[in-house]
Amino acid sequence: MSKVISFQIPKTGKNFVQYQEDRGKHFYNNLHQHPQCQLTVILEGRGQLLVGDYVGRFQSGDVFLLGESIPHVFRSDAEYFEEGNNLTIAGNTIFFDFQAFGRSIHEVDEFRELIHLNEQINGCFKIEGKTKERILELFQDFPSLSALTKFQRALHMLSILEIGSDEVISLNRIPVLRSLSERDGKRMDQVMRFILENSARPISLDEVAEQAYMSKEAFCRFFKLRTRKTFTQYLQELRITEAKKLLLETDLGIAQVSYQVGFQTLSHFNKTFKSMTNQTPKSWKKLN
Known part of the structure; x- marks a missing residue:
């Protein structure tokens, strides 16, 4: 885990796939980074998304893909921090830990495309169109799946992400500087x-x-x-x-x-x- 800003991802040993549900008054509002790549679905809430040179907004229905060790923050709008408001947020995230494979990822031919994809995810991407619809379908019932089925579905999700296509849109103009001290x-x-x-x-x-x-x-x-x-x-x-x-x-x-x-x-x-x-x-x- 990075020491930049404290951010805890559920510890599950050396699993490639980790799943997290965020529920509460606002999203985690510190700039942070972690060694996992992440795919996040915003179910409820809105605010500003800051990643590298990108300054933009997020809202319910958005789907984002972020590369590993990239500092970012989903900063809920100011009204979410006001006392007495009835606003809530909800988001689901799948973390992909490529480091869990160790050296073996470079020794298996079938993983070459996976390595290449991970190298391409250097920044933040917004998922749109048919790809977004498919990703949202694949998120359904994810927590209840067996470990093997989660692994299979995670690979399926990654396999349909065509980086740089009209439906997987880079939000950064230049590659993001990874891993702040x-x-x-x-x-x-x-x-x-x-x-x-x-x-x-x-x-x-x-x-x-x-x-x-x-x-x-x-x-x-x-x-x-x-x-x-x-x-x-x-x-x-x-x-x-x-x-x-x-x-x-x-x-x-x-x-x-x-x-x-x-x-x-x-x-x-x-x-x-x-x-x-x-x-x-x-x-x-x-x-x-």
């Missing part, structure tokens, strides 16, 4: 939490660098190496992601949305939105 992992988690919790107001580089206990120059290098984006680019992407949510789900005007997600002027919001979507906020809302 414990120290860097804690720093990144602290920084991500601070950005997420304060993105609706102006955040200075001095403030965020202070969260990592670094000089501005050192922080800029640190952050870009791990997200492949500058702090400003990352913050703007978070804000535009939140703006899309508000445009779709509320009756707020564009100026109100702009202010609520942290932009100081409407013109800056419009310019940033168009640069990221190739559409104005108004036209994007109409099309969605």
Whole structure:
């Protein structure tokens, strides 16, 4: 188990397949990593998904595939953390531990495709279309299966995932940097939490660098190496992601949305939105 951020996967010895159900008020909200590849179905809940250079959203019905040792967080929306709310989350995950095979995985010809697939899963992928439908079917009654049947079904799931196809879509523009050290992992988690919790107001580089206990120059290098984006680019992407949510789900005007997600002027919001979507906020809302 990685030491980056504490995250416990059910310990079942040296099993290739491990199954986990998440139920509660919110998803595990620390940036974390583990040596297993994972296939996650979101049954209930919504929020922001952060993986490498990807800043996006998740909601009920989504299916994601993440590679091994890749830092990520499914961060439930702020309302899930408010006292007295009746919101709940639910998600099912299958973890694939390729390390459980040991050296034997390289000695069995039939496993060559499995090795190749694992190498291709370098980042986060969203599963869509017929592939998603099939994956959801294969998740049905999974906990009640025998160990051998679970193993067979897990291999079947992996066999239908065509990485890079129109139905297994890479969410990362560049391969994700794997395996943060414990120290860097804690720093990144602290920084991500601070950005997420304060993105609706102006955040200075001095403030965020202070969260990592670094000089501005050192922080800029640190952050870009791990997200492949500058702090400003990352913050703007978070804000535009939140703006899309508000445009779709509320009756707020564009100026109100702009202010609520942290932009100081409407013109800056419009310019940033168009640069990221190739559409104005108004036209994007109409099309969605």
